[in-house]
Amino acid sequence: MTTTVLDKSIGSRVGIRPRAVTVGIAAAVGTAVISVFTLGTGEYPIAPADVVRTLLGQGTTAQDFIVNELRLPRLITAIVVGMCLAAGGAVFQSLVRNPLGSPDVLGITNGASTAALTVVILGGSSTQLSLAAVAGGLAAALLIQVIGGKHGLHGYRFILCGIGLAAILNGISGYLLTRGIQMENARAMLWLTGSLDGRDWQQAGPLLIVLAVTLPILLLACGPGLRILEMGDDAASALGVPVKVLRTGALFTAALLVSCAAAAAGPVAFVALIAPHLAKRLTRAPGPNLVPSLATGALLLVGADWLAQHAGDSALPVGVVTGAVGGAYLVWLLTTERKAGRI
Amino acid sequence: MVKRVPARLAGLLVALLVLAAVVVLSIGFGARFLSPGEVWAGLWDPASPFYRIVHEMRLPRTLLGLMVGMALGLSGAIMQALTRNPLADPGLLGINAGAAAGVASAAVFLGVGTFYGYIWFALGGAAVVTALVYAVGGGRTATPARLALAGAALNATLYSYVSATLLSDSQAIEKVRFWTAGSLASADFATATRLLPFFAAGLLVALAVARPLNALSLGDDAARALGARPAVIRIAVIVAVTLLCGGATAACGPIVFVGLLIPHLVRPITGPDLRWMLPYTAVLAPVLLLGADVLGRILGSPSELQVGTVTAVLGGPLFLYLVRVAR
Numbered sequence: 001m002t003t004t005v006l007d008k009s010i011g012s013r014v015g016i017r018p019r020a021v022t023v024g025i026a027a028a029v030g031t032a033v034i035s036v037f038t039l040g041t042g043e044y045p046i047a048p049a050d051v052v053r054t055l056l057g058q059g060t061t062a063q064d065f066i067v068n069e070l071r072l073p074r075l076i077t078a079i080v081v082g083m084c085l086a087a088g089g090a091v092f093q094s095l096v097r098n099p100l101g102s103p104d105v106l107g108i109t110n111g112a113s114t115a116a117l118t119v120v121i122l123g124g125s126s127t128q129l130s131l132a133a134v135a136g137g138l139a140a141a142l143l144i145q146v147i148g149g150k151h152g153l154h155g156y157r158f159i160l161c162g163i164g165l166a167a168i169l170n171g172i173s174g175y176l177l178t179r180g181i182q183m184e185n186a187r188a189m190l191w192l193t194g195s196l197d198g199r200d201w202q203q204a205g206p207l208l209i210v211l212a213v214t215l216p217i218l219l220l221a222c223g224p225g226l227r228i229l230e231m232g233d234d235a236a237s238a239l240g241v242p243v244k245v246l247r248t249g250a251l252f253t254a255a256l257l258v259s260c261a262a263a264a265a266g267p268v269a270f271v272a273l274i275a276p277h278l279a280k281r282l283t284r285a286p287g288p289n290l291v292p293s294l295a296t297g298a299l300l301l302v303g304a305d306w307l308a309q310h311a312g313d314s315a316l317p318v319g320v321v322t323g324a325v326g327g328a329y330l331v332w333l334l335t336t337e338r339k340a341g342r343i
Numbered sequence: 344m345v346k347r348v349p350a351r352l353a354g355l356l357v358a359l360l361v362l363a364a365v366v367v368l369s370i371g372f373g374a375r376f377l378s379p380g381e382v383w384a385g386l387w388d389p390a391s392p393f394y395r396i397v398h399e400m401r402l403p404r405t406l407l408g409l410m411v412g413m414a415l416g417l418s419g420a421i422m423q424a425l426t427r428n429p430l431a432d433p434g435l436l437g438i439n440a441g442a443a444a445g446v447a448s449a450a451v452f453l454g455v456g457t458f459y460g461y462i463w464f465a466l467g468g469a470a471v472v473t474a475l476v477y478a479v480g481g482g483r484t485a486t487p488a489r490l491a492l493a494g495a496a497l498n499a500t501l502y503s504y505v506s507a508t509l510l511s512d513s514q515a516i517e518k519v520r521f522w523t524a525g526s527l528a529s530a531d532f533a534t535a536t537r538l539l540p541f542f543a544a545g546l547l548v549a550l551a552v553a554r555p556l557n558a559l560s561l562g563d564d565a566a567r568a569l570g571a572r573p574a575v576i577r578i579a580v581i582v583a584v585t586l587l588c589g590g591a592t593a594a595c596g597p598i599v600f601v602g603l604l605i606p607h608l609v610r611p612i613t614g615p616d617l618r619w620m621l622p623y624t625a626v627l628a629p630v631l632l633l634g635a636d637v638l639g640r641i642l643g644s645p646s647e648l649q650v651g652t653v654t655a656v657l658g659g660p661l662f663l664y665l666v667r668v669a670r
Contacts, residue, residue: 100492164662171655269503323503334479
């Protein structure tokens with residue numbers, strides 16, 4: 001009996017949902033379209049057809065330089081950061097079984113920010129800043145796991161510990177901001193908002209490697225297990241899911257992704273919260289919806305960056321746009337989800 | 344119950360003595376340490392060499408700390424009673440951040456740079472967020488985690504708004520960055536006296552709702568049977584919280600955990616009766632705030648640590664502890 005149940009669940013995990021595929025493809029296509037426009041707009045506009053031709057290696061030297069050397073690295077960073085944040089957010093929301101339980105709210109991003117801020121104030125290099133951000137995010141995850149994970153991560157205790165930790169770290173960040181001199185503060189503030197200005201392969205490269213390593217783990221090892229885990233610890237263990245190992249592994253993988261994204265572009269607000277939620281709403285499927293989330297995350301960040309660069313008179317940091325969009329979405333989310341009793 | 348009254352009065356007296364001691368410490372600590380005798384002389388004797396230090400620097404700061412501490416503690420206590428939720432705190436629920444967003448907008452878009460300019464924006468921001476978090480968190484049916492999540496999410500939104508607005512103007516960053524850390528350092532008599540009317544009004548409303556809030560804790564129907572009007576009480580509480588938190592935040596920036604911890608520490612002594620809880624909170628919350636301020640001056644010397652940082656770093660672990668031992 002047990003085997004057949006397990007087989008069925010394995011069947012459904014391999015079985016592909018048409019709705020999820022449609023959402024994933026639509027988001028990917030949207031990302032591609034906006035990407036072509038982003039690559040084409042700027043001080044030297046290039047027609048979409050030429051952009052595509054240049055990407056395929058058949059543009060003029062000038063076009064090749066502008067598209068492939070100047071604009072592409074930033075775009076790739078945006079896409080990868082969006083994917084990392086969305087994947088991390090999807091895992092977190094699934095782990096704590098709450099659509100608001102994103103790494104922004106639970107202190108992971110704050111851990112990365114506080115550590116990075118320390119480096120900025122001490123005048124460290126950008127490599128040190130990135131390393132500190134990653135270490136800070138992982139340390140925050142460890143702290144929440146140790147303090148709040150006593151009875152499993154889904155519990156309110158875990159959420160509240162995360163919120164408390166975020167508040168403490170905010171206090172420390174506020175203090176650090178008062179320490180620096182004016183120049184450093186402007187840099188720190190810009191970093192804290194999240195920006196893609198001047199990002200190139202130096203940021204995109206390591207991030208791509210992290211994503212390439214962690215994504216198979218998440219998709220193959222964590223995704224199906226997380227979907228079963230959402231039914232409850234007991235049901236999951238009865239179905240043969242190694243609950244504790246899965247949970248710890250998923251928590252730290254997600255924290256790694258989020259803090260690496262923060263290391264590359266700063267703590268871009270709300271992508272980790274919105275992208276998985278949007279994906280889930282569109283696919284209507286249980287579980288973390290990792291693949292559609294990845295596509296939605298990339299779409300969100302690329303779209304937000306396009307808006308940030310070209311909507312106003314002067315370029316804004318991308319975090320401003322995601323913060324504004326995210327805030328509005330959040331209020332709507334809170335009201336509708338509350339009526340549905342999910343939060 | 345009646346027998347406990349003398350004990351509680353005695354306890355309140357002890358708390359008042361502790362507060363007096365902290366006030367003396369707060370006036371005494373600084374670049375030049377003043378002994379209690381010197382503090383006393385500085386307070387009352389214009390001929391004393393310490394009269395100027397005490398009156399121009401230490402006293403305004405201490406008075407402001409007293410008011411802000413009371414304001415945060417009381418608003419935490421009545422929020423917790425209204426939402427029937429032990430984790431309500433003006434800092435965690437985003438009310439202080441709402442006030443901060445109002446102030447940042449005023450500083451950047453309108454070039455406002457004085458307390459009197461700030462306070463209306465702070466009150467407006469606080470009012471909007473108080474109503475929003477209460478409505479969004481689910482009013483009476485809010486669970487602790489739902490309310491805390493709604494607050495945390497609003498907090499994140501508002502902070503990203505604040506840093507985004509400040510980014511556009513590096514002058515404003517300079518003006519506001521000390522303020523966003525939560526500090527008493529820039530206190531002067533003008534700030535203290537201007538805060539006073541808002542604080543006094545909020546205090547009166549808060550104390551006035553103690554009795555009806557007690558009735559409301561039995562549920563709306565029971566409260567109505569006892570002669571209370573639930574809708575009016577809720578509005579009164581929101582007004583009081585707005586006045587207290589908005590004023591406190593305008594004066595010295597967002598400060599977390601004071602409104603959460605003090606009612607928690609007081610409740611085991613007084614029980615849930617707000618008529619006792621509120622006076623105790625009003626006395627002990629400034630003890631925490633001024634104590635944190637003094638500690639910040641000691642730890643950070645020759646400069647100082649902002650009181651908001653100290654309360655976050657001290658109060659946070661206590662909060663985590665409370666969460667861990669709960670249930």
